[in-house]
Each structure stands twice: as structure tokens, then as C-alpha cells.
Amino acid sequence: MSKRALDHLGERLAAHGRVTEEDAEEFTRAIDAYQEALLQVARYLNDLGYLASTRIKTTTVLIDKLRRESSRLSQVQDLAGARVVVADRREQDEAVARIGAFFDQRGGRPCRIKDRRANPSHGYRAVHVIVFVEDVPVEIQVRTELQDVWAQILERLGDHWGRGIRYGLDPENPEATIRTRGTLLTRRDTIRLLGKLSTAIDSLETQRVTLVNIWQLFNHQTRSTAEGLLAQLDRMERIEGRLLADIPTPTPFKDVTAGIYRTLLEHDGSLSSHVSALSLEYLSDVRTSLIEIIDLIARVLKNAQERADRLEAETRSALDLFAQAAEEMGVDP
Known part of the structure; x- marks a missing residue:
């Protein structure tokens, strides 16, 4: 699928808020291309000694991103994503260097690296390596064990309190309280403390x-x-x-x-x-x-x-x- 056709598809998804019957076949072909690229990346990572988890963004999350960021579909580089978790920061740096070098040596578009440790996104820290398989982008998240635990807690809280907390917004019902181990906290305070952590x-x-x-x-x-x-x-x-x-x-x-x-x-x-x-x-x-x-x-x-x-x-x-x-x-x- 051409870049222009992909972007037009993205515009229709954002406008309708769903995949229409007219776009279903085209959307499926696009997702299949990303899925194939993701499977290939997972195989390469396995060859490098990294066991990666993989995922394709859900349609709801993808449309939300297209609307929230006014992005073109061809510019969404994390539609297909793989995650590698390592023990610590030194192993993280080593993994980023090895993965980047491997994909760069294959030719094609060079990798892009986003270091979200130096510039965290509302507390989220990791290093993202954007690689390309036949011009299809795949985002590889390289996290330390502690970064991964933190991120998964935030993601799971977002499932119940609203995904906006991932982007710096207040949780739904921010003054609602929770109690754990005898401590009473509001949702807003919980997210604030999670950021400090x-x-x-x-x-x-x-x-x-x-x-x-x-x-x-x-x-x-x-x-x-x-x-x-x-x-x-x-x-x-x-x-x-x-x-x-x-x-x-x-x-x-x-x-x-x-x-x-x-x-x-x-x-x-x-x-x-x-x-x-x-x-x-x-x-x-x-x-x-x-x-x-x-x-x-x-x-x-x-x-x-x-x-x-x-x-x-x-x-x-x-x-x-x-x-x-x-x-x-x-x-x-």
C-alpha cells in the first residue's frame, strides 16, 4: 500500500471513529503488512538473544492516537511494537546498540532511537528503537526490569482510570480514594506519587x-x-x-x-x-x-x-x- 493510500485510510478512520465496511478490506491488508514486519523483527531479536513480546495497536487505540495527535497513519511508528526487557541500564544501553547496529547493517532506512530516559513522557522511561522492514516501521521498546514494572502498573491503572493518565491528564474521578496497606490516597495523588517513583x-x-x-x-x-x-x-x-x-x-x-x-x-x-x-x-x-x-x-x-x-x-x-x-x-x- 502506498503512503498516500495509507494516509487517506487514516483520515477516514479518524473521521468515522471506526473501520467502515468500505475500508475493512484495505485496513486488513495494512494491518497484515505490519503484522508480518513485526513477526520478522521478533525473529531477528530472537537471533540476537532477546526474547521479545509483540503487539499490534488495537483499532480503538490507533484511532484515538490519530485523533489526539492529528497524525497521519504513515507517521504512526508504533502501530507494530516489540518489547525487550533487560536487567539494568547497562544492559539496556548494550541492547540498544546491538539492535540498532543489526538493523542498520541490513541496509534500507536507518534506525531511529528515542531515548525517553533523558526526556520521559509523563514518567514513562525506556529507549525506543524504530526499525524498518520493507519500509514498514516497527517500534522496539527496550526497558529495564524496573522501568517495565512501572510502565505496566501505569498501563493497568489507565485501563480503569482512563488512558489520559499516560499523557499527563488527570484520572477519571480524580478525588476518588483508594486504600492500600492502611493508606488512603486519591487517584490524583496516586498518579503523582507514581511519577515521583x-x-x-x-x-x-x-x-x-x-x-x-x-x-x-x-x-x-x-x-x-x-x-x-x-x-x-x-x-x-x-x-x-x-x-x-x-x-x-x-x-x-x-x-x-x-x-x-x-x-x-x-x-x-x-x-x-x-x-x-x-x-x-x-x-x-x-x-x-x-x-x-x-x-x-x-x-x-x-x-x-x-x-x-x-x-x-x-x-x-x-x-x-x-x-x-x-x-x-x-x-x-
């Missing part, structure tokens, strides 16, 4: 990424650099011992001039110039300080990791609270 989840996941990056830097660079310095100190102490053995009179090592250090450097180019300026009588103190600094950094990182673990536990508990509220209202958990 989304921000907390984003902060937690960002901290996790930062902590992992620091740990890697610490393990790969700080530790190796410190171990290198300690090895250099060992060598310098051995050199000190040999040099002292060659000095005929017992001279305190602190009085050895910088010229001796320069001589040592000429014979051992691996010693850095700034290390050579150290007075070797302080080598033991330097060694102790390095070990203490490494231990201190490790303790700080461990404490930060433990705080992040506690924050995640609190976040999951809050999500459970909202899920229970949804269940008590008859919304599937």
Missing part, C-alpha cells in the same frame, strides 16, 4: 551505572597503577640497599643528593622522573599510604553499593505497593 527509579539506575563504571576504573586502572607503584617502590628499595652497601662511610640516605637519583634513572629508565624526586627514606610511608588509600576507596565503593541495594529494595517495595493497589481495584497485577 519513576524519578527515583531513574536516579537509582543512573547511580548503578556510575558505581559500576567507578568499580571498573578502580579495578582496571587504580589498582594496576597502585600495584605498579608498589613494584617500583620495591625496586627502589632494592637499589637503595645496593647503593648503601657501596658507600664506604655510613651516610644517612636522606642526604643522598638528587644527582644520585639521576644516575639511577640513567640505568633504569622505567623509573618516572617525579618518583625519582622522592626521598627514599619515606618509601615505607608511601607504601603504607598507597595501601590505605586503596582500602579506603574500596570501602567507600562498597558502602555506596550497599546504599544502592537498600534504595533498590525500597523502590521495589514501593512498586509492590502500587501493584497491590491496582490489584485491589480489580486491575491485574
Whole structure:
């Protein structure tokens, strides 16, 4: 179906608010094309090691979007959608990069990436990768586990309180109250708190990424650099011992001039110039300080990791609270 024909179909859907008998066959052909593209995307994702759930927008939701956003049907890029859920933010970034690279390498229209973490839509956060199969767009939602739980709670609440809450509108009967675990909240307050929880989840996941990056830097660079310095100190102490053995009179090592250090450097180019300026009588103190600094950094990182673990536990508990509220209202958990 041509782009123009698809857009004309969309105009008629928006105007009538339903699929008329005259448009039924054309609409079915269009949906079949999107369904085929979606199945192909699911197979590709499976080949990449990602188990994706898939869906085609319902007719009601599609028409609502065409009317709400005054969109052309050819511009609706999430009519066919797949969802991939990964453990955390780092895996999310990796999945987005792998999926984008895979589809770009196939040729055709390049992928488009919408990062809704930096620019959330009323609390909704994820990364959307728009791919094209024979020019048919398919939206792949890549979510972390916590992002997915949050989004599903909002979607289920929207089924009962009105889909407008997904777009920043008040729920239906906003002052109606719900009670869960002894807490009485209005629907409006519930949605507001759910929005704050989304921000907390984003902060937690960002901290996790930062902590992992620091740990890697610490393990790969700080530790190796410190171990290198300690090895250099060992060598310098051995050199000190040999040099002292060659000095005929017992001279305190602190009085050895910088010229001796320069001589040592000429014979051992691996010693850095700034290390050579150290007075070797302080080598033991330097060694102790390095070990203490490494231990201190490790303790700080461990404490930060433990705080992040506690924050995640609190976040999951809050999500459970909202899920229970949804269940008590008859919304599937």
C-alpha cells in the first residue's frame, strides 16, 4: 500500500471513529503488512538473544492516537511494537546498540532511537528503537526490569482510570480514594506519587551505572597503577640497599643528593622522573599510604553499593505497593 493510500485510510478512520465496511478490506491488508514486519523483527531479536513480546495497536487505540495527535497513519511508528526487557541500564544501553547496529547493517532506512530516559513522557522511561522492514516501521521498546514494572502498573491503572493518565491528564474521578496497606490516597495523588517513583527509579539506575563504571576504573586502572607503584617502590628499595652497601662511610640516605637519583634513572629508565624526586627514606610511608588509600576507596565503593541495594529494595517495595493497589481495584497485577 502506498503512503498516500495509507494516509487517506487514516483520515477516514479518524473521521468515522471506526473501520467502515468500505475500508475493512484495505485496513486488513495494512494491518497484515505490519503484522508480518513485526513477526520478522521478533525473529531477528530472537537471533540476537532477546526474547521479545509483540503487539499490534488495537483499532480503538490507533484511532484515538490519530485523533489526539492529528497524525497521519504513515507517521504512526508504533502501530507494530516489540518489547525487550533487560536487567539494568547497562544492559539496556548494550541492547540498544546491538539492535540498532543489526538493523542498520541490513541496509534500507536507518534506525531511529528515542531515548525517553533523558526526556520521559509523563514518567514513562525506556529507549525506543524504530526499525524498518520493507519500509514498514516497527517500534522496539527496550526497558529495564524496573522501568517495565512501572510502565505496566501505569498501563493497568489507565485501563480503569482512563488512558489520559499516560499523557499527563488527570484520572477519571480524580478525588476518588483508594486504600492500600492502611493508606488512603486519591487517584490524583496516586498518579503523582507514581511519577515521583519513576524519578527515583531513574536516579537509582543512573547511580548503578556510575558505581559500576567507578568499580571498573578502580579495578582496571587504580589498582594496576597502585600495584605498579608498589613494584617500583620495591625496586627502589632494592637499589637503595645496593647503593648503601657501596658507600664506604655510613651516610644517612636522606642526604643522598638528587644527582644520585639521576644516575639511577640513567640505568633504569622505567623509573618516572617525579618518583625519582622522592626521598627514599619515606618509601615505607608511601607504601603504607598507597595501601590505605586503596582500602579506603574500596570501602567507600562498597558502602555506596550497599546504599544502592537498600534504595533498590525500597523502590521495589514501593512498586509492590502500587501493584497491590491496582490489584485491589480489580486491575491485574
